[in-house]
Amino acid sequence: MQIGFIGAGNMSTAIIKGLIDSRFTSPEQVTLTKSTAERSKAQADQLGVAFSSNNTELVQQADIIILGVKPQKLPDVLNEIASEIKDSKKIVVSIAAGFNITKIQSFLGDEAKIVRVMPNMNIAIRRSVSGLSFSDNFSVEEKQLVSELFEQLGVTYELAEKDFVTFTAIAGCSPAFTAMYIDGLTRAAVKNGLPYELAQAITLEAVSGTLELMKDKTLSSWDLINQVSSPGGTTIEGVASLENDGFIPSLFHAVDATIKKDQEMSKE
């Protein structure tokens, strides 16, 4: 099975490394392209894989094509490869936000086999949580193949396409939101006199320990909030302050804004 990556930036590079590290794929099974042949060669040499001099040639050689370009570049790429995809059995994986299956099929034809996958940046350490939505023309075996591929890179969830945008917000985008939370705590500690590096190291340990505890003991958020908040103590003062300042409504707004943008992009 040959896998072709159109666009080999942050995400595709992490996927390629993860697939090779997990031995799901050998380097000989991977071909990539970037925006120029020169860049493609340099990246392919660095990863020990092959490159194609253009996207059409890459599609001709691949069984699975992973589209890893930014959404703004996707229309050009889809137009470029459309004739190679039409009437083929090739599987097209799109990791782009804002391109639903209908929109991708409007370029590649209604019969094209499209799977939308939304990984997140944690794929760089094979800890992605990836959402998968398939067009309705996939066989069970084809679905299994794509699922297994992304299971090498973390956890997968198959989703109805209507839920994909919500998944994107809380999984694809959320590493950025989590980093903002960590930055906020870190700089609040700096304001109170701790050096930045020390404050960030402490915050990261506290956050990652909390995640492990919640998963290990299957605690809901409110179970944990109640356990930490001693009656008349310090934590409840902070919890009340966060509630008063609209911490939860801010997150609702952020998720809604993310979903709205994704839906707008799919309509463009």
Ligand SMILES: NC(=O)C1=CN([C@@H]2O[C@H](COP(=O)(O)OP(=O)(O)OC[C@H]3O[C@@H](n4cnc5c(N)ncnc54)[C@H](O)[C@@H]3O)[C@@H](O)[C@H]2O)C=CC1
């Ligand atoms: N960065 C993230 O956390 C996530 C990104 N995504 C999606 O992944 C996709 C890629 O994002 P990144 O890897 O962050 O972008 P990136 O900018 O790092 O990589 C894009 C790559 O596309 C290449 N490229 C541009 N035009 C091309 C063309 N015509 N033919 C072939 N290659 C071309 C560029 O050379 C570059 O290597 C986007 O669609 C994004 O929505 C999805 C989930 C998470």
Ligand SMILES: O=C(O)[C@@H]1CCC=N1
């Ligand atoms: O910001 C974006 O559009 C992409 C999709 C999810 C994470 N990054």
